[in-house]
Amino acid sequence: MPAFTFFIDNTEYSGNSRQLLxxxxxxxxxxYTVAVGVLGRETPWSILLADSGAVVSHFNSKGFWDIKALFKLRKWLQQIPSDFLHLISLNALDAVGLASPSFVSKSFLSGIPDTRFRPNAWRKIxxxxxxxxxxxxLASKNRLQTLGIPASKVAHLPPGISPQNVPQSLAPLSEMPYLLSSGPxxxxxxxxxxxxxxxxxxxxKPEIKLFLTGTGADLNSLHSFRAALMTKEFIRFTGTVDFLEPWLANASIILATNLTPGGYYSALEAMLSGKPLITSNTLGMAEFxxxxxTAVLYAPGERAELAKRIRLLLxxxxxxxEIAHNARESAESRFSPKHHVAKLLQYYDDYK
Structure with a gap:
């Protein structure tokens, strides 16, 4: 049987980690035999990967120019048996490009940003x-082609995830009704x-709160924005969560307002949770x-419209x-791991 190798920059909770699992x-x-390399440290999602039967290796990188981690990565790439090397994220591509450039030409790549992605000279190479x-x-595929990437090199691969079984003890302590929006x-x-x-x-709706889970480069800016709005008592940041299912299960409505690929996974998580979803009306989201x-859409940037749609749904x-029921049926039939892997294997077969 073929051996598959995946390499990801980190397994902190994200759409990429969820898709990889x-x-x-x-x-x-x-x-199939599966090996996973992780540039960063071990996380609960790394443990889930190991529990699923993958051989997981961590390189504990402390930054982009961590020579020790890059040396470990180079050695791992040379030793691991693999018919297919799949890189997940541009950071993973960068690391392989630095550690062992010859492996880039053997690689498949996913987990790249969506509509705002503009590669620098290094990444173009x-x-x-x-x-x-x-x-x-398809919207992101078309976007890459407008950036000069040949159509033959770009393929459409819809996501495919499933709910995770997590301990009930991880359920949120809050019993108040709340909206949920997740990072990074x-x-x-x-x-x-x-x-x-x-x-x-x-x-x-003074009884409704907004919980935001996760972290990221813009988190401090969001904290400052909350302070400027003077709505601290209504908006709460939870920080990093290892599993989102308990938060989804207790939410009144899920919001997926971000325009990055993470928003697509947030939308799918909401659809699978059986909770109603309100999300941005973009070309990419319209494919989901x-x-x-299966969801309520609003025009990005129209906060008053978003507030109105939340109130009407509450x-x-x-x-x-009804929307939540339809969404779950749609997600399970169109975006399952089985469908995702079947299409992935078709692409792999072209390079056997």
Whole structure:
């Protein structure tokens, strides 16, 4: 049987980590040998990867120019038996490009940013060498082609995830009704839509709170934005969470307002949770949901519209339950790990 190797920059909770676990679990169920290299430290998701049957190696990198970690990575790449090397994230591509450039031409790449992605000169060189670049949406595929990446090198690979079984002891302590928005928080101003709409919503729904889970480069800016809005009592940051399922299960509505690929995974997590979803009306998101049937869409940047749609959904729980039911059926039938891996294997077969 073929051996598969995945390399990811870190396994902190993210859409990339979740997709990797779903992919590895499905491949192991098919009796494939799977190895996973992690540039960063061990996390609970690393343990889940090992429990699924993958051989997981960590390089504990402390930064981009950590020579010791790059040396370990180079040695690992040379020793691990693999028919296919799959890199997950641009940071993973950068690391392989520094540690062992010859492996870039043997690699597949996924986990790249979406509409705002503009590669620098270094990354243009690396992207030109990889075998295939996988995009979550047709919109992102078209975007890469406008940047000069040949159509033959870009492929559409929709995500495929499943709910995780986690201990009930991890359930949130809060019993109040709340909205949920999850990170990582990159420099994506649409996370501010969720905060800003609370400046409107708390006047008509003072019992509702907003929880934001995760961390990221824009977290301090979001804290400052909350302070400027003077809505601290209505908006709470939880910090890093290892598992999102308990938070999803107890939420009233899930918000996916960010425009990065993480927003697609946030949307799928909401759909699988059986909770109603409100998300940004973008070209990419339109490939995942249908407005009024599997989600409620709003125009990015329109905070008043977002607040109105939240209020209407809170006032009509029957409609929210119907949307959530439709969304779960759609996610399970269209975005399962089985479908994701089947399409991935088709692409791999082209390079046997």
């Amino acid at each position: 779903a992919c590895v679990t499905e491949l192991r169920s098919m009796n 690396l992207l030109a060498k990889v075998r295939k670049i996988f995009c979550l949406t 928080f990159h420099h994506d101003f649409n996370h501010r839509d969720a905060l800003w709409c609370m400046d409107i919503l708390h006047y008509v 949901v249908e407005d009024g049937k 006032d009509d729980p029957a409609r929210g339950a």
